[in-house]
Structures are given as C-alpha cells and as structure tokens.
Amino acid sequence: EPEVTQTPSHQVTQMGQEVILRCVPISNHLYFYWYRQILGQKVEFLVSFYNNEISEKSEIFDDQFSVERPDGSNFTLKIRSTKLEDSAMYFCASREEQETQYFGPGTRLLVL
Amino acid sequence: GEDVEQSLFLSVREGDSSVINCTYTDSSSTYLYWYKQEPGAGLQLLTYIFSNMDMKQDQRLTVLLNKKDKHLSLRIADTQTGDSAIYFCAVLSNDYKLSFGAGTTVTVRA
Numbered sequence: 001e002p003e004v005t006q007t008p009s010h011q012v013t014q015m016g017q018e019v020i021l022r023c024v025p026i027s028n029h030l031y032f033y034w035y036r037q038i039l040g041q042k043v044e045f046l047v048s049f050y051n052n053e054i055s056e057k058s059e060i061f062d063d064q065f066s067v068e069r070p071d072g073s074n075f076t077l078k079i080r081s082t083k084l085e086d087s088a089m090y091f092c093a094s095r096e097e098q099e100t101q102y103f104g105p106g107t108r109l110l111v112l
Numbered sequence: 113g114e115d116v117e118q119s120l121f122l123s124v125r126e127g128d129s130s131v132i133n134c135t136y137t138d139s140s141s142t143y144l145y146w147y148k149q150e151p152g153a154g155l156q157l158l159t160y161i162f163s164n165m166d167m168k169q170d171q172r173l174t175v176l177l178n179k180k181d182k183h184l185s186l187r188i189a190d191t192q193t194g195d196s197a198i199y200f201c202a203v204l205s206n207d208y209k210l211s212f213g214a215g216t217t218v219t220v221r222a
Contacts, residue, residue: 006154031208042116043155043200043212056207091155099143099204105154 002026004104006092012110013082021077021107023092032075033093033101034067036060043091049075082111114138114211118201123219130188132216134201137182143204144177146186149215150197158186158199188218196220 005024013019025032034046048055049067066078075094079086089108093101115137124130136144142163147155161168161175161184168175174187188195201213 033210035210035212042214043202043210045209045211048208056209093210099208100145100157100160101210102157103147103155 004092004094004102006090006104006107008107009105010108010110012112015084015111016081019079019082019109021079021090021092021109023075023077023094023104024073025075025092025094026096026102027073029094029096029102031055031095031101032067032069033095034077035091035093035103036088037091037106038085038088046077046090079109082109084111087111114141114203114205114209116201116203116211116213118199118213118216120214121217121219123221124191126191126193126220126222128191130186130191130195130218130220132186132188132199132201132218134184134186134213135182136184136201136203136211138203138205138211139179139182140206141203142206144175144184145202145204145210146173146175147200147202147212148197149200155200191218191220193220193222 007022032049037043047057047061089106091106092104095101145160146158172189176185198215200215202210
C-alpha cells in the first residue's frame with residue numbers, strides 16, 4: 001500500500017542552523033501539507049501546498065519557514081535559522097482530490 | 113479557528129469496549145477523522161465519517177456523530193493490548209485544514 005515517507009526520522013541541530021526536512025508524498029497525490037506537534041501538545045497545521053505554491057499557512061509559518069517541491073517526488077520544509085522552540089515532531093501529509101490526508105511517520109527535530 | 117477537545121486518558125480492561133469522545137466547534141466541518149499514534153510512530157488513519165452520516169462501522173471500530181451537539185465518538189470493541197496508543201480526533205474545515213484534538217491516551221490492562 002502506498003505511503004508517505006519522511007527523512008530523516010530524527011534530526012538534532014544547533015540553534016541558528018538551517019534544517020531541511022524531506023517528505024515523499026504518495027505518488028498520485030496533488031495536495032501536500034506540513035504539520036508539527038510540540039511534545040505534549042496538539043498537532044498543529046503549518047502550511048498547505050498545491051500546484052507549486054502555498055495555498056494556506058498558519059501564523060506559525062513565518063519567514064523562517066519555506067516549502068518547496070524541487071522535483072516530481074520530494075516535498076521539503078526548510079527552517080532557515082532554527083530556534084529552541086522549533087523542537088517538535090514534524091509531519092508531512094498528502095491527499096489526492098478526495099479530502100482524506102495521509103500522514104508520514106514524522107521527523108523528530110531537536111534544537112539545542 | 114476550530115477548537116477540538118478530547119479527554120486525555122482512558123484505561124480499559126482487555127476484552128472490554130473503549131469509547132473515546134471528542135467535541136468540536138465548527139458546524140461547517142465536512143469530514144471528521146480518527147487517527148492512531150503508537151509510541152514514536154506517525155499518525156495512522158483509522159477511520160473517518162462524513163458530516164451527513166450518523167454512524168460508521170468498520171470491523172471493531174464504530175464512529176458515532178451527533179452533529180447537533182458537535183460530538184464525535186470512537187468505540188473500539190473487544191479492546192486488545194495492541195490498541196494501546198494515543199487516539200486523535202481531527203476535523204476538516206472548509207479550507208481543508210485539519211484541526212486536531214490533544215489526543216486520548218488509551219491504556220489497555222490485562
């Protein structure tokens with residue numbers, strides 16, 4: 001069964017460093033999402049992406065964040081200058097025309 | 113934005129039924145979901161219900177929706193130790209954003 005994959009599974013970085021989180025959505029899906037879950041808190045929407053541009057973004061998704069679909073398969077989330085409070089589990093999700101979003105296993109980011 | 117609330121913990125004896133409850137605020141929500149998260153793992157889609165349905169059954173899982181009260185529940189029949197996990201209620205709004213509850217940690221005891 002096709003699934004969303006994410007790499008790396010864990011990332012540790014120093015405050016101020018740039019990180020890129022990678023996702024490979026399900027191949028025939030057209031809509032892509034990033035969510036994050038700070039430890040012990042709710043899963044929060046960050047951004048949605050369709051047709052090579054951002055459709056929606058939350059107030060969390062400030063200028064430090066960017067998303068890209070550099071080729072036909074990858075969907076990336078870049079954090080330019082990480083802060084301690086960016087430590088979280090980051091989930092990628094994708095969907096086709098139907099509404100149901102399928103999630104990847106997540107990348108656990110720890111900023112020191 | 114959408115506000116989704118769940119009770120945080122549920123302890124159930126193996127073989128009994130589990131019922132996890134969820135309330136939400138946005139009456140225009142179209143789809144409502146239950147996701148399961150096992151320790152260290154991602155969000156696994158368990159089941160979903162469209163807002164014009166009252167009930168959906170899928171093997172051991174039964175979803176009930178009371179749209180008037182904005183109340184969603186997930187019943188797991190014959191709960192097994194493998195059902196121990198965090199269960200998230202999620203609601204899809206008209207702009208296709210999912211809003212999640214805080215998750216209910218279900219512990220199954222022998």
